[in-house]
Amino acid sequence: MLSNKEMGRTGLGLALVGSMVLLAGGAQAQGLGNSPYSRIGLGEFNANTGGVRQMGMGGVGLAAPNAVNVNELNPALLYYTNRTTFEAGFNGQYKTVKNAAASSRSGSGTLGYLALSVPLSSKWGAAVGLKPLSAVDYESNILQDVVNTPANQPAQSLKQYRGEGGLSEAYLGQGVRITKALTVGLTASYVFGVIDETTATTVVTADNSANSVKVVERQHTRYSDFAFRAGAHYRQKVAKELTLNLGGVYSFGHTLNGQQANTQERENTDGTLSSAPITISDGRGSAYVPTLAQVGISLDNEKNWSVNLDVAQQQWSKFRNFNSTGPALSNTLRFGLGGEIAPDPGSVDHYFQRVAYRAGISIGQMPYQIGGKTLYDRAVSWGFGFPLPTASTLESTTISLAFTYGVRGNTEVLNSTLGTSNVQESYIRGQLGITLNNRWFIKRRLQ
Numbered sequence: 001m002l003s004n005k006e007m008g009r010t011g012l013g014l015a016l017v018g019s020m021v022l023l024a025g026g027a028q029a030q031g032l033g034n035s036p037y038s039r040i041g042l043g044e045f046n047a048n049t050g051g052v053r054q055m056g057m058g059g060v061g062l063a064a065p066n067a068v069n070v071n072e073l074n075p076a077l078l079y080y081t082n083r084t085t086f087e088a089g090f091n092g093q094y095k096t097v098k099n100a101a102a103s104s105r106s107g108s109g110t111l112g113y114l115a116l117s118v119p120l121s122s123k124w125g126a127a128v129g130l131k132p133l134s135a136v137d138y139e140s141n142i143l144q145d146v147v148n149t150p151a152n153q154p155a156q157s158l159k160q161y162r163g164e165g166g167l168s169e170a171y172l173g174q175g176v177r178i179t180k181a182l183t184v185g186l187t188a189s190y191v192f193g194v195i196d197e198t199t200a201t202t203v204v205t206a207d208n209s210a211n212s213v214k215v216v217e218r219q220h221t222r223y224s225d226f227a228f229r230a231g232a233h234y235r236q237k238v239a240k241e242l243t244l245n246l247g248g249v250y251s252f253g254h255t256l257n258g259q260q261a262n263t264q265e266r267e268n269t270d271g272t273l274s275s276a277p278i279t280i281s282d283g284r285g286s287a288y289v290p291t292l293a294q295v296g297i298s299l300d301n302e303k304n305w306s307v308n309l310d311v312a313q314q315q316w317s318k319f320r321n322f323n324s325t326g327p328a329l330s331n332t333l334r335f336g337l338g339g340e341i342a343p344d345p346g347s348v349d350h351y352f353q354r355v356a357y358r359a360g361i362s363i364g365q366m367p368y369q370i371g372g373k374t375l376y377d378r379a380v381s382w383g384f385g386f387p388l389p390t391a392s393t394l395e396s397t398t399i400s401l402a403f404t405y406g407v408r409g410n411t412e413v414l415n416s417t418l419g420t421s422n423v424q425e426s427y428i429r430g431q432l433g434i435t436l437n438n439r440w441f442i443k444r445r446l447q
Contacts, residue, residue: 033106043136052433055340055403056383058360062296063247070115075185076233078175081125100421135166163425167193251292285322305341316367334364379406400433
């Protein structure tokens with residue numbers, strides 16, 4: 001018969017497998033709420049900013065070791081895993097999207113990520129996991145006058161754009177200690193996903209005298225391939241109660257092989273098809289995802305606080321996707337500053353002295369330059385790590401919360417004649433993280 005501890009380990013493994021299957025099945029529904037900018041390229045990319053702990057600190061932590069959470073952000077930090085750790089994150093978001101003329105609100109909730117890290121030896125740690133890499137989620141309508149129509153029968157063209165899906169990443173990461181101060185790591189990932197985009201055009205007359213027929217163009221693209229990320233971490237004591245950490249991560253540029261099908265169909269006003277779908281093209285192609293370089297610096301006292309600064313640069317100007325249609329993208333820079341403190345992690349009498357408090361700010365360039373001007377994503381973050389009172393040296397459970405409020409883009413008018421403008425997104429995101437730590441593979445002693 002299995003002991004309670006063995007049953008717990010078995011249940012944890014089954015939960016991980018089951019959750020990964022669930023997340024893989026819903027990987028194409030990583031909704032952002034309506035996000036017009038996700039129409040460009042492969043959607044909105046997650047710029048390797050980590051899990052719930054890092055989100056609470058402004059998406060930083062490249063050089064910040066941690067023995068409680070899964071240190072997947074920098075594979076070199078997996079060396080600091082001293083207990084088997086399972087972590088799951090759940091995302092929620094509420095967003096307001098507006099331009100110079102109108103606004104809309106939307107909300108969404110998804111299963112965010114899963115990770116399992118294991119200490120393989122005193123100098124070697126590893127992790128497996130599944131997380132979203134990019135998300136496509138947009139819907140917009142554009143109404144324009146049709147030129148060269150009779151004066152007594154003006155007509156307008158209604159174009160409806162819709163997209164959904166995204167890319168996910170299943171990874172295996174390993175971190176190894178090389179010297180007392182230096183660790184290195186490597187993550188190998190399998191990237192996969194489906195993106196569906198639809199453009200529907202309807203011509204409508206002022207008096208509705210003509211039967212309206214909607215022309216719908218659908219694009220279905222399936223991607224898959226491998227990607228790699230390398231990391232390094234250096235840790236050195238610089239004072240009696242002060243330690244300096246340096247970290248770096250390099251995500252190699254990689255090609256995503258894809259299969260794309262473009263079809264066209266006609267719909268009546270009641271939604272029924274007026275003609276059979278026509279295949280315009282169906283073939284293979286590829287997308288190139290450019291390199292991402294990240295560096296970080298961290299200071300801590302090896303006890304209860306750390307302060308972190310991260311910088312990231314990605315060469316989006318080298319991005320290519322199938323026939324490279326759409327606007328050219330620009331290289332981006334991102335800065336994040338954040339930290340955490342647990343007033344007294346060993347306190348017995350005061351629970352809230354053991355809670356980890358986190359906060360951070362970030363500013364990043366978006367890869368879209370509208371009218372030659374760079375758009376920015378500015379955000380402030382905060383979060384908490386609540387250890388359950390039943391924690392021991394062998395096993396513990398931590399409930400983490402992280403929140404981010406940010407503003408992306410602006411509503412600057414682009415063409416006063418046509419009435420077009422940029423789009424601004426104001427959002428508040430939340431993440432709930434559950435972390436289970438357990439000391440596996442302990443040699444039992446006879447009693």
